[in-house]
Amino acid sequence: MAGPGPRRSLATRLGRWAIVLGFAILLAFPFYWMAITSFKQTADLYDVEHDPFIFNAPPTLAHLRYLFEQTLFVRWFWNTTLAGAAVVAITLVLAVPAAWALARLTGRWGQQLGIGIFLTYLVPPTLLFIPMSRVISTLGLQDTLWAIIVTYPTFTVPFSIWLLMGFFKAIPRDLEDAALVDGLTRFGAFVKLVIPISLSGILTVVIFSFTLVTQEFVYALTFISSAEHQTIGVGVPIFLVRGDVYYWGSLMAACLIASIPIALVYNLFLDRFIAGFTVGAVK
Amino acid sequence: MIPAPAVVDALRRRRGPSRATWLGIALFSPALVYILALVGLPLVLAFLYSVGDVTVGSVGYRFVGLYNFRSVLASPAFRRALLDSFVFTISSQLVVIVCANALALALRERFRGRGLVRFLVLLPWVAPVSLGAIGWKWLLDSIYSVVNWVLAQAHLVNRFDPPMWLGQPALAMASVIAVHSWRMIPFSTVILLAGLTSIPKEIPEAAAVDGAGFWRTHFQITLPMMAPIINVAVLFGVVFTFTDMTVVYILTRGGPYDTTQVLPSLAFFTGVLGSDLSEGAAISVFLVPILVVVAILMLRVAHRAEIA
Numbered sequence: 001m002a003g004p005g006p007r008r009s010l011a012t013r014l015g016r017w018a019i020v021l022g023f024a025i026l027l028a029f030p031f032y033w034m035a036i037t038s039f040k041q042t043a044d045l046y047d048v049e050h051d052p053f054i055f056n057a058p059p060t061l062a063h064l065r066y067l068f069e070q071t072l073f074v075r076w077f078w079n080t081t082l083a084g085a086a087v088v089a090i091t092l093v094l095a096v097p098a099a100w101a102l103a104r105l106t107g108r109w110g111q112q113l114g115i116g117i118f119l120t121y122l123v124p125p126t127l128l129f130i131p132m133s134r135v136i137s138t139l140g141l142q143d144t145l146w147a148i149i150v151t152y153p154t155f156t157v158p159f160s161i162w163l164l165m166g167f168f169k170a171i172p173r174d175l176e177d178a179a180l181v182d183g184l185t186r187f188g189a190f191v192k193l194v195i196p197i198s199l200s201g202i203l204t205v206v207i208f209s210f211t212l213v214t215q216e217f218v219y220a221l222t223f224i225s226s227a228e229h230q231t232i233g234v235g236v237p238i239f240l241v242r243g244d245v246y247y248w249g250s251l252m253a254a255c256l257i258a259s260i261p262i263a264l265v266y267n268l269f270l271d272r273f274i275a276g277f278t279v280g281a282v283k
Numbered sequence: 284m285i286p287a288p289a290v291v292d293a294l295r296r297r298r299g300p301s302r303a304t305w306l307g308i309a310l311f312s313p314a315l316v317y318i319l320a321l322v323g324l325p326l327v328l329a330f331l332y333s334v335g336d337v338t339v340g341s342v343g344y345r346f347v348g349l350y351n352f353r354s355v356l357a358s359p360a361f362r363r364a365l366l367d368s369f370v371f372t373i374s375s376q377l378v379v380i381v382c383a384n385a386l387a388l389a390l391r392e393r394f395r396g397r398g399l400v401r402f403l404v405l406l407p408w409v410a411p412v413s414l415g416a417i418g419w420k421w422l423l424d425s426i427y428s429v430v431n432w433v434l435a436q437a438h439l440v441n442r443f444d445p446p447m448w449l450g451q452p453a454l455a456m457a458s459v460i461a462v463h464s465w466r467m468i469p470f471s472t473v474i475l476l477a478g479l480t481s482i483p484k485e486i487p488e489a490a491a492v493d494g495a496g497f498w499r500t501h502f503q504i505t506l507p508m509m510a511p512i513i514n515v516a517v518l519f520g521v522v523f524t525f526t527d528m529t530v531v532y533i534l535t536r537g538g539p540y541d542t543t544q545v546l547p548s549l550a551f552f553t554g555v556l557g558s559d560l561s562e563g564a565a566i567s568v569f570l571v572p573i574l575v576v577v578a579i580l581m582l583r584v585a586h587r588a589e590i591a
Contacts, residue, residue, distance in 0.1 A: 012497060019389040020400055023382070027469065028403040030418040031410070033429065037421065045427065052429045098314035105307025113311070115585065119578050120322050124526030126547035127570050130554040130563045131328030135321070154321050157314055186306055215411045217529045218547075222555050237417040237533050248421050255418055259410035266409040267402050274477050278515055 031256065038063055038253035045248060063249030072227055073254055076235035079145055083231060084213040086149040091156040091209045096202065098157075099164030100190055104176075114165050121158040125218040128154075136223050147223035148231065152216060156209040163208070163276040167201030168194065204272045211266050214258070232258045332564035339558035351565035360541050361566065364549040371460055371531075371545050372524045378464040379520055380513065383471035388501075390472070391479050408469035416533040419462045423448035423534075452542035455535050459543050463530045467523065471516040478512025479505075514584055518577050525573050546570055 037045065039059040050056045067073050102110040102117070125132075132151060133142070141147045171194060179189040195202070213231070220234040227239040236254045240247065266273075333352070336345040355361040390401065407415055422429055431445040440446055448458045482505065490500045506513075528547035531537060537544035537552065544552075546569055554563015 016389045019385050023386050023389075023468070024400050024403045027465065028406050030415060030422060030465075031406055033422060034418050048426065052427070052432050094314040094317055097310035101307040101310040105303050105310070110307075115582065117314075117318070119581075120318055122522055122574055122578055122581070123322055123326060124522065124547075124570065124574070126526050126528055126550060127329060127567045127574070128322070128325040130550065130560050130567060131325040131332055132321075133555060134328070134560070135325060151321060153317065157317065158322075161314060186303055190310075211409070217411075217413045217532075218551075221532075222551070233411045233413045237413045246421070248424075248427075251417065252421060255410075255414040259406070259414050262411065263402070263406055263409040267405055270405065270409075270473060271477075274473050277474055277519060278477055278512065 031259065034252040034256040034259075037248055038250075038256055040249065042249060063247075063253050066247070067250040067253050067257075071240060071250065071254075072230070072235060073232075073240075075228055076230055076232045077258075079229065079235075080214055080231040080233075083145050083149050083152070084210040087152045087156060087213050088206050088209045090149070090153045091160050091205060092202065094153065094157050095160035095164060095205060096195070097190075099161045100168050100194060102161065103165045103168035104173075105186075110165075114162065117158045118162045121155060121162070125155075125216075129218060129222045132219070133222055142223060143225050143229060145224075145229055148213070148216070148220055151219050151223070152209075152213055155216075156205075156212055159276060160205040160209065163205060163272070164198070164201055166275065167198050171197055201272075204269050207265055207269045208273060211262055214262050329564050329567060332561050333568045335561055337560040337564075339560065347561075351561050352568075355562060355565050360544065361549065363541060364537075364544040364546050364566075365569065367456065367543060368525060368545040370456065371463070372521055375460045375464045375467065375524055376517060376520050378460070379467045379471050380517060382464070382468045383475050383516065384506075384513075386468065386472045387475035387479055388505075390476060404472065405469045407466045408473075412466055412529045413533055415466060416462060416530050419458075419465075420449070420534055423458055425450060449535050450539055452539055455539060455543045459531055459534055462534060463524060463527070466530065467520055470523075471520055474516040474519070475509065475512060478509050478515075481512075482508045511584060511587070514580070518581050518584070522574065522577050526570055 036053075036055075039061070040055060041057045041060045041062070044050060044055065044057040047056070098117075102114045104110070136142050136147045136151070139150070141150060175197075176186075176189045176193060179193050180186065184192060214233060216231075217233050220231050221238070224230055224234070227235065230239060232254075236251065236258065240251050240254060331344070334346060334348060336347050336350075386404065390397065390404070421427075425447050428445065428448065430448070431440060434440040435442040435445065446454055449455050486508070487500050487504050490504050491497075495503070526547055528545060528551055531543055531545055531548045532551070535543045537548050541549075546566055550563045550566040553566060554560050557563070
């Protein structure tokens, strides 16, 4: 793609730069603010006379130390990782075979069922959370990590089936038929041929499911009441606040530490997620 | 008798038709069973609760007809939340779609540093929403707000009596809308970018050569060609906004005096914290009409894409 052509006026180029810079600053500013808050001394943070943009006192690691030593942050990190891994496993086991079945084996039903599955992705947690909390307590899972491990695949599975259907449809049918001629069964062709070629699609599903576990808020807030079983997404904004006191230094450090790695990974796979959202409106 | 389409389909195939179909069913059913059990069943229960008498301690089920709906409709808090939900959704989607359009156009062409800009612009969407929202709670703090500090330096607000962004009803609503828009702009932008790449660049360029100015080219050529993808972005935006309570819950808890309460957060406070499951479910059920409309429009977009 060529750079800005000679025909483009200076005004257009300036306008574009103004928009890009303006939005980049506006959208990323809260994260910059998290960073600067994390390293400021408490006395520096809570002085209305101080210029908030600069370090009026030397930077400190006290908030980070407090976060890692005096709070459940590390515990929430492990809870999130554990729940994330379990949700990824459940999602793969359910979605990969289902997506292939819909893409290949059930003929014209596949398309209809695929759209039906996609529509279940639109059913929001805030419609289901009240009856779901009954279901969870009937299963005896309330206030455990299992509550979210069991329920999060309700959004990861439909979206993953939808994404993977696209991947599987792109694999030429002849390739599978050739494997059948070579004496593999259909299921054998799926396991030995289709899955290895679709690894990048499967990896997209893994990343999508994992990041969703870190981002979900409503179910974790509803089903888990004690601090030690929480995930990062609820633990940090709800349980780092003691009584009504916000420890902004450690709170912002926690937000930053949790956000940046997730953002980096998600960013790498973004274009593939978006392909799932465009519902075929973009070819 | 005319055989069912699936049977005809199966007969047309040469190799082991019925066995392939059975394999398909076997591979699909675990996901189907899971979805029926944990989406279908709770969905049915949500409707049953809304026409029943269910609280946290209750054991039986008693059908009460439309009692819960009458009761919520009579409550001023609910009517306020219903109105707020629409205000929240419509205003934030308007802000989002205008900003996302501008940003997508600006990011369309490649330039040095585009990757970094894209990462920065995407942060609000890819970082966990609850953490972004709590960051804003600090930015809008009643005493140490950096927003107020900057405005006071510019002599736009009184330093000693600054606006309470989350403490005054109108400002609190505006803040919730702004923060939610901040979160959704990146999502709509990347969807629109995906749409822009599918428009051949020659068409707007030819129009420019023919003397059409930037705005004319934009409104008469680019925008109409982007209409389907804008629809998609708005439809997802409406679902993710109308059914969300995270920003409201973290920034204001629905306050001050329930003036920023939206349907999902009111359902949470009533049904989960207040343990009146039936009334909470009745409030949630008010989300359904909007979801049905969005689903129908989404199917239309998908259908049209299929024919095209």
